[in-house]
Amino acid sequence: MCDHFSAREALLLLTPEQMGRADRAAMEAGISGSLLMENAGTAVAMRAQEICPHGGHVLVLAGPGNNGGDGLVAARLLAERGYRVRLALLGSREKLSGDAAIAASRWQGGLEKLSAGIDLSADLIVDALFGAGLGRPIEGEVAALVEAVNACQRPVLAVDLPSGIDGRTGCVRGAAFKAAKTVTFFREKPGHILLPGRLHCGEIHVADIGIPDAVLPDLSLKLWRNHPGLWHDVLPVPDVEGHKYARGHTVVVSGPAHATGAARLAARAALRAGAGLVSMAAEEDAIPALAAHLTAVMIKKVDGAQGLAGLLSDARLNAVVIGPGAGVGQATCERVAACLQSEAAVVLDADAVTSFKDQPARLFDAIEARSAPVFMTPHEGEFSRLFPDLAEHADKVEKTRKAAERAGAVVLLKGADTVVAAPDGRAAISARDAPWLATAGTGDVLAGMIAGLAAQRMPAFDAACAAVWMHADAARRFGPGLISEDLPEMLPAVWSQLAAERCAD
Numbered sequence: 001m002c003d004h005f006s007a008r009e010a011l012l013l014l015t016p017e018q019m020g021r022a023d024r025a026a027m028e029a030g031i032s033g034s035l036l037m038e039n040a041g042t043a044v045a046m047r048a049q050e051i052c053p054h055g056g057h058v059l060v061l062a063g064p065g066n067n068g069g070d071g072l073v074a075a076r077l078l079a080e081r082g083y084r085v086r087l088a089l090l091g092s093r094e095k096l097s098g099d100a101a102i103a104a105s106r107w108q109g110g111l112e113k114l115s116a117g118i119d120l121s122a123d124l125i126v127d128a129l130f131g132a133g134l135g136r137p138i139e140g141e142v143a144a145l146v147e148a149v150n151a152c153q154r155p156v157l158a159v160d161l162p163s164g165i166d167g168r169t170g171c172v173r174g175a176a177f178k179a180a181k182t183v184t185f186f187r188e189k190p191g192h193i194l195l196p197g198r199l200h201c202g203e204i205h206v207a208d209i210g211i212p213d214a215v216l217p218d219l220s221l222k223l224w225r226n227h228p229g230l231w232h233d234v235l236p237v238p239d240v241e242g243h244k245y246a247r248g249h250t251v252v253v254s255g256p257a258h259a260t261g262a263a264r265l266a267a268r269a270a271l272r273a274g275a276g277l278v279s280m281a282a283e284e285d286a287i288p289a290l291a292a293h294l295t296a297v298m299i300k301k302v303d304g305a306q307g308l309a310g311l312l313s314d315a316r317l318n319a320v321v322i323g324p325g326a327g328v329g330q331a332t333c334e335r336v337a338a339c340l341q342s343e344a345a346v347v348l349d350a351d352a353v354t355s356f357k358d359q360p361a362r363l364f365d366a367i368e369a370r371s372a373p374v375f376m377t378p379h380e381g382e383f384s385r386l387f388p389d390l391a392e393h394a395d396k397v398e399k400t401r402k403a404a405e406r407a408g409a410v411v412l413l414k415g416a417d418t419v420v421a422a423p424d425g426r427a428a429i430s431a432r433d434a435p436w437l438a439t440a441g442t443g444d445v446l447a448g449m450i451a452g453l454a455a456q457r458m459p460a461f462d463a464a465c466a467a468v469w470m471h472a473d474a475a476r477r478f479g480p481g482l483i484s485e486d487l488p489e490m491l492p493a494v495w496s497q498l499a500a501e502r503c504a505d
Ligand SMILES: NC(=O)C1=CN([C@@H]2O[C@H](COP(=O)(O)OP(=O)(O)OC[C@H]3O[C@@H](n4cnc5c(N)ncnc54)[C@H](OP(=O)(O)O)[C@@H]3O)[C@@H](O)[C@H]2O)[C@@H](O)CC1
Pocket: 020, 023, 024, 033, 036, 037, 038, 040, 063, 064, 065, 066, 067, 068, 069, 070, 099, 129, 130, 131, 132, 133, 134, 135, 136, 137, 138, 139, 142, 159, 160, 161, 185, 209
């Protein structure tokens, strides 16, 4: 079994502000800032040597702060190792201070003034302009230089972050380098994973620069990269002597006769996610369409919201999905209310979210009154209907956290960088490219997977994170040509790999 704590610790993400606190804590523990910078520059030089042939021509762009200091150290080390290094500095040498000034004093080569027209002919360009200290948008001469570098087709190695990427939000502030590789220090930052930042980083390397892990507990961190190390230890594993009832019973609420497909996708996904039983709750008119397609999934006839409440009063039915194909309106609100009165974990997807557009407080109050978990799975459009005041927030992690706290639910703000947040502030960001997921019905599959894991009593935040990761993994295994029906069929391979990793731990 893996060391759960250390796996989770390795996945922690630090904002630039938290990273500054980690740096200071390390210094208070006796590790000098100058040594941290020396280690950072050493890590940069090592990566530069991987990209650039020995003796090649390296251009280092150094900024006026400590990010520039890292660049100055790397420049010195590369020159010592036989590379031809040019260094262009933003601002004057005299204005450098602290550790960066020490790094500059050790640099024996020439200094060019940084400008948009600088000669870019080099085998490698090291971007050491701004990192954690980016305090405003890049403009004017520096922005023109960034654009010229991006257009010149030479590899860029970014120090800590591609300059112009906000380390907290992943947003481009004015202009940003497109790097082939990024070397960051101690831990990744949210801006490496959130979009568009992730697309600017290239391959990310995390270097140990001597900051001890002992500084972490005092930072009270609650943000992780979404990866199996985060939830592997709480994934449901079937018992050798187990029976289907022990694996939970998921109910999916079907849409009307003309819109049953979405619920069927969710039901199949819940089964493949491991729920022992899955039932479809359907009004009489939808039953013929459902019966023609369903096999392992059972059909339970219900009559309106009251009928649904009656069905869910059986506590063995311990997870329910409502929303896929449900239709927007009062009838869906009533059915959602019936679900929330039950003791089951409830997944609110699609129309179940949108239906509360004009009365979000009614939804939040109903959630507050129950103790079993609630999940909400909005994409940006659905999110903006339920949380209009948060929609324009530039920080995707912060807005998802605020929504989760307000709703009292685990909120999954979907997209290519899906953020999962729990009401207690824990959050995780997905970093797996799976562009094939941009096809109709994949959200319905995700909702079913969450309910399938929740039925097996996986803790709510972990179930949501695991479902998002497994969903993307399934898409990556299938690859081009994926349609939503393919996703549940890829889950056995996803499970097998996860089980193999568990055995290998
Ligand atoms: N000891 C440590 O802590 C360690 C830190 N390390 C390294 O330090 C980095 C953080 O260093 P940092 O805090 O000095 O910030 P940094 O990213 O260099 O930028 C600040 C400078 O840029 C300027 N500036 C900002 N935005 C601008 C803009 N748009 N356009 C123009 N100028 C702009 C800003 O100017 P000001 O706002 O003050 O006028 C200021 O001069 C971190 O990413 C890592 O690489 C490692 O060595 C490990 C040990």
